Amino acid sequence: MSNAKETVSCLLHQAGITIDGPQPYDPQVHDPRFYNRVLAQGVLGFGESYMDGDWDCEALDELITRVLRADLVGKLPPLSMWWPVLRAKLTNQQGKKKSLRVGKQHYDIGNDLYERMLDRRMTYSCGYWKNAANLDEAQEAKLDLICRKIGLQPGMRVLDIGCGWGSFAGYAAEQYGASVVGVTISRKQLEYAQQRYGHLDVDFRFQDYRDVQERFDHVVSVGMFEHVGPKNHRTFMEVAERCLNDEGLFLLHTIGTNVSRITSDAWTDKYIFPGGVAPSAVQISRAAEGLFTIKDWHNFGGDYDRTLLAWYDNFERHRGELTDYDERFYRMWRFFLLTAAGGFRSHRNHLWQIVLAKPAGRVAYDSVR
Structure with missing residues (x-):
């Protein structure tokens, strides 16, 4: 867990975001499983862990703005993303x-x-x-x-x-x-x-x-x-x-x-x-x-x-x-x-x-x- 926390913390630091920091856009983590969920599932784990109450953020819109401007999602491509892309290539999801x-x-x-x-x-x-x-x-x-x-x-x-x-x-x-x-x-x-x-x-x-x-x-x-x-x-x-x-x-x-x-x-x-x-x-x-x-x-x-x-x-x-x-x-x-x-x-x-x-x-x- 400590390695996962360090990885996520370093990634967010590139956007000027600090875990449990004092700024309104700093996420406040309540459950340490948040870190592994983000590393394992990327955006899906990030969103689901928020829905489950693993973390909160006062200025969630500004947090996301900073994450996107720093292209953090592109720097952490989860292995689980291969299936949606393959499915979209093989099938018409909007038939x-x-x-x-x-x-x-x-x-x-x-x-x-x-x-x-x-x-x-x-x-x-x-x-x-x-x-x-x-x-x-x-x-x-x-x-x-x-x-x-x-x-x-x-x-x-x-x-x-x-x-x-x-x-x-x-x-x-x-x-x-x-x-x-x-x-x-x-x-x-x-x-x-x-x-x-x-x-x-x-x-x-x-x-x-x-x-x-x-x-x-x-x-x-x-x-x-x-x-x-x-x-x-x-x-x-x-x-x-x-x-x-x-x-x-x-x-x-x-x-x-x-x-x-x-x-x-x-x-x-x-x-x-x-x-x-x-x-x-x-x-x-x-x-x-x-x-x-x-x-x-x-x-x-x-x-x-x-x-x-x-x-x-x-x-x-x-x-x-x-x-x-x-x-x-x-x-x-x-x-x-x-x-x-x-x-x-x-x-x-x-x-x-x-x-x-x-x-x-x-x-x-x-x-x-």
């Missing part, structure tokens, strides 16, 4: 059947949680904080930004791939007079969206994006491409191209990463987003090649740090009302939100809004910010 896992495991865990954590429109993606004072304003600004980027006009028909709880569809129908079809693989999201926005010109469906065969004036996808998976990036682009009118625009809103990967980290894959993999710029452009031209690429990843902290504040404030979730779930969710914030603060992750058009379609495009 039609397997893609349903994330709906059941993450989005269907309870609307009560998301109603207390998210904004009033239930928008589960990065807000746009340029002129916003709070989460509600940031999310409405993001929805309006999307509508303006695609030049939305009354009567236009829009496909929303991965519609969530219906925030974009509802906003586009209410504020712009659009007709929106939204598809989701979450039963809870579908029920909520139909109840809240059923009086508008919206059509929410429990449907895999690959099965959509209609044509639309515009296509948007907000925070769903991360679930598509590298094996399906090209298929996703082909669906968007097939469904888009020749003069239309396709807006892709997605988390992005600096390096192309075929799997996410083992902890996130197991507990939060099974099968999820954030794309790199290369993976996106390669998937779109020959199908679309890129008209605009907007990065406002710093806004996701602020969005995640707003969600975390809401989650903490309403924790007493969430009686269906135990202490281990609370620690899991805290780890998820704050480590994600660290991912954006360290510039390992980004938030991209990309506007694409068919090569034979419109030529001119004025960028909107």
Whole structure:
């Protein structure tokens, strides 16, 4: 155990982190098994040992920021990581059947949680904080930004791939007079969206994006491409191209990463987003090649740090009302939100809004910010 402790301590020291140190980002270790779990299982052991109460950290988001900036994960590749990579190479973890896992495991865990954590429109993606004072304003600004980027006009028909709880569809129908079809693989999201926005010109469906065969004036996808998976990036682009009118625009809103990967980290894959993999710029452009031209690429990843902290504040404030979730779930969710914030603060992750058009379609495009 002493050798394991020394190894982990030396590794963290490279990022200016001290075990049981005085800084808010210094981890306080309660159980010495923490060290062997980290060395044996890497990120998975690090996260699970936090869920189990082996250690705590006051400023968990800042701890993760420092770990990522120092690339400590890359300096400690656990042997256990070979299996997820091999599995991703041999199988399609985001095929039609397997893609349903994330709906059941993450989005269907309870609307009560998301109603207390998210904004009033239930928008589960990065807000746009340029002129916003709070989460509600940031999310409405993001929805309006999307509508303006695609030049939305009354009567236009829009496909929303991965519609969530219906925030974009509802906003586009209410504020712009659009007709929106939204598809989701979450039963809870579908029920909520139909109840809240059923009086508008919206059509929410429990449907895999690959099965959509209609044509639309515009296509948007907000925070769903991360679930598509590298094996399906090209298929996703082909669906968007097939469904888009020749003069239309396709807006892709997605988390992005600096390096192309075929799997996410083992902890996130197991507990939060099974099968999820954030794309790199290369993976996106390669998937779109020959199908679309890129008209605009907007990065406002710093806004996701602020969005995640707003969600975390809401989650903490309403924790007493969430009686269906135990202490281990609370620690899991805290780890998820704050480590994600660290991912954006360290510039390992980004938030991209990309506007694409068919090569034979419109030529001119004025960028909107």
